[in-house]
Amino acid sequence: MAQAKFTLKEPSSKTNTLVYLIYNYQYSRFKYSTSESINPKFWNPISQRAKETKQFPEYPEFNTRLDKIENAIKNVFRRLLNDGIQPNNTLLKKEIENELSDHRLKPKKRSFLSFVESYIKESALNKREGTIKVYNTTFKYLKEYSSKYKTIDFENITLEFYNHYTAFLAQEHLLSANTVGKHIKTIKSFMNEATERGINENLEFRKKKFKTIREEADTVYLSIKELEQFEKLKLSATPRLDKVRDLFLIGCYTGLRFSDFTQIQPENINNDNTMLFIRTQKTSERVAIPLHKTVRTILKKYNNKLPKAYTNQVTNTYLKEVASLANIKELVETTITRGGKVEKSVSPKFKLISTHTARRSFATNLYIADIPAISIMKITGHKTERSFMQYIRITQEQNADKLLTHAFFQ
Template sequence: MAKAKFILKEPNSKEDTLIYLLYRYQYKRFKYSTGEIINPKFWNATSQRVKSTKQFPEYPEFNARLDKLENGINNAFRKLLNDGIQPNNTILKKALESELDDNILKPRQVSLFEFIDSYIEESKLNKSIGTIKVYNTAYKYLKEYSKKKRPVDFSTITLEFYNQYLGFLKTEHNLSSNTIGKHIKTIKSFMNEATERGINTNMEFRNKRFKTIREEADTVYLSVDELAKIEKIDLSSSPRLDKVRDLFLIGCYTGLRFSDFIQIRPENIVSNNTVIEIRTQKTGQRVSIPLHKTVRSILKKYNNQLPKAYTNQTMNSYLKEIVSLAGIKEKVETSITKGGKVEKKPVSKYKLVSTHTARRSFATNLYLAEVPTISIMKITGHKTERSFLQYIRVTQKENADKLLTHPFFN
């Protein structure tokens, strides 16, 4: 017997989440986005409807729309059987939408820019400031393109748009390949979210040629010897640099992101002060990291209560000063593709150091120390060995030195 059911996309969310219609028929399962969103606290999972509550006064109309959807899918399925048509998910979807066209006044179609506006506002409640900044910057360029070149909407996000937009960002804004890639990735995120919510039906953005471009970034890591130099600097006359140095070294020996290592609290230090256990902000993963002797020393210095960090931007500025004081000034050749042209120039290594260098240094130093890759990935959170190996920074000489100890070369 065919049966309709409504479920929440994220039933444990604290924010509004999408409602799906599930329809089981003839040992098949049909899933359809209703386009309706609701805060789970107002949802009754047993009745599969919104609770009758004064906190959500529009519940009668909301539930009436769900009733019409349930009636619509049942009518569509019954009509197909009566017409001698064997249902499948594609046929059933068409039949349902035809039924809805006949019985429900469809709301005005939301435009891409209207969706992005509301999505960014919604994201402010559950995403980081950095992510919101990325969204707003990508949105700014998209609106500019729409005004100067041709109007943009869901239906226009095609391969033709992709190729023209790449040219627009390269020639008119002289953006680097990685920055352009970030904007394309953000557009794909907007389109994916709109598709999940049943707002978008144009799937051309999922074409393999609609790809996120990137080039290897000129990122550096600090070796164990370089970290020792940084640790030995006497910064007692500059409390600001001393604090930043200590926090940075915590990152270098734990592999945690900036947003995580500045959040370490006494309760995160477990197993007789030998392990840090923390849930990472970006992925929500719980990681356990053995305490390096340098980390133990720094924690002891602050009685396990690390000082409050400066902003990431301020930390990056102070770090360059610290690494320069440590004498790490060798020249590193950098290259970047801007406006379609490759620009190369030598830069002092200390100028390339940022808070994220800590995490990259951790991964690279452990890899060179022959710690099993899978063990490092348990801490860094990389899902595949391929992505991990792209992340670490090992020179050709370091790789050769590492191989010298391998049985194949002995």
């Protein structure tokens, strides 16, 4: 027997989440976005309707709209059977939208840019500040392109748009290939969200050629010997550099991101100071990390209560100063594709070091030490070996030296 029910997209969300209609029929399952959203605290999962509470005064109208959607799917299904037509998901979607349109329930068509603007405001409540900053930058470029060339809407986000827009970012704004790729990735996430909500029907953005551009970055790592040079520096006369050096070394020997290794508290350390347990901010994953002797020494220095960190930007400035004092000055050639052209430059290594170098150094040094990739990934949180290997920074010579000890070459 066919059955309709309503479920929330994210039942544990602290903010509004979409309501889906699920219709099970003839061993098939039809999922449809109602375009309605509600805070889960006002949702009754048993009745599959909004709670009748003064805290959500619009519950009568909200529940009435869900009632009409449920009646619509039942009417559509029954009509198809009566007409001798075998129901399928494509037919059900088409027919229910016609039915809802007749009842004036179909939402007013929204433009792509207005959707993005409202989605950014909504996301500010539950996404990280860095993510919102990326969203706003992408939105700024989209508005500029739309006013300068052609109004962007859901239906014209095509491969033609992709080719013209990536050229606009690369040639007019001289953005690097990776930055262009980041903006394309963000547009795809906007489109996915709009599609999930039933606002967008154009799926050309999911084609292979609508790809996120990525260029392997010339990033550096610090060897164990170089980290020892950091550790040996006498910086007590310059507290700001002393603090930055210590926190950076924590990152180099734990593999944590800046947002995580700067938030370590005494309760994250076990009683015998051998293990660190922490839930990462970006992925909310709980990781367990054995404490390296350098980390134990630094924690002891601060009685397990690490000093408050400077901002990432300020830390990066001071970090280059520390690296210069540690004599990390070998010349490194880097390349970057900007405006469609490959640019090469040579810089002393200390100028290329940032807080993220810590995480790359951790992964690379453990890999060189023959620790299995899967064990390192348990700490770094990488889901695939491919994404993990992008963190590893060893030269062809280092790779060959590593292989020399393998039984195959003996």
